[in-house]
Amino acid sequence: MKTLRLERLGWIFMRVSGVLLIGLIFTHLFVNLMQEGGVKAIDFAFVAGKLADPFWQWFDVTLLWLALIHGTNGMRVVVDDYVTRPRLKKVLQTSLFVSAAVLIVLGTLVVFTLDPCPVGAPASILPSFCSAG
Numbered sequence: 001m002k003t004l005r006l007e008r009l010g011w012i013f014m015r016v017s018g019v020l021l022i023g024l025i026f027t028h029l030f031v032n033l034m035q036e037g038g039v040k041a042i043d044f045a046f047v048a049g050k051l052a053d054p055f056w057q058w059f060d061v062t063l064l065w066l067a068l069i070h071g072t073n074g075m076r077v078v079v080d081d082y083v084t085r086p087r088l089k090k091v092l093q094t095s096l097f098v099s100a101a102v103l104i105v106l107g108t109l110v111v112f113t114l115d116p117c118p119v120g121a122p123a124s125i126l127p128s129f130c131s132a133g
């Protein structure tokens with residue numbers, strides 16, 4: 001009974017997160033690629049400048065969490081449907097869970113702790129606000 005309720009929540013989560021991910025991913029691609037210079041303009045200053053802004057921090061973390069949970073839960077269902085050996089199923093589903101958890105923790109740490117103005121780095125590679133003041 002409890003498993004059924006969880007599966008139902010999972011079914012709803014996959015539909016809702018799928019719709020949200022479309023908006024988040026296309027915004028992400030548009031902002032990163034449609035700047036002057038296109039993909040070649042992505043450098044440390046660009047990324048550090050974005051991640052110094054709380055809006056982009058929360059945007060990225062939402063994208064990170066939704067994409068990883070959506071992708072991992074999707075793979076969990078595929079494994080559940082196609083892998084018949086119980087031990088192999090357990091190993092695969094545990095590996096999926098562990099890798100998603102590690103990526104979520106590391107990605108979240110990067111987004112919230114990246115130092116945009118590391119001491120000793122040449123000013124030419126840093127965002128312009130590092131030299132102001």
Ligand code: HEM
Nearest residue numbers: 025028029032039042047050060063064067107108110111
């Ligand atoms: C041509 C395609 C892509 C380019 C050029 C690109 C570029 C970038 C860049 C420059 C960053 C770091 C700064 C920022 O937040 O914008 C980033 C971060 C990120 N991208 Fe993309 N991206 C692409 C496609 C995607 C797709 C398809 C997804 C998800 C399905 C995605 C998910 C993410 C996530 C979750 C982060 C934050 C990672 C973290 O630090 O934890 N990206 N991307």
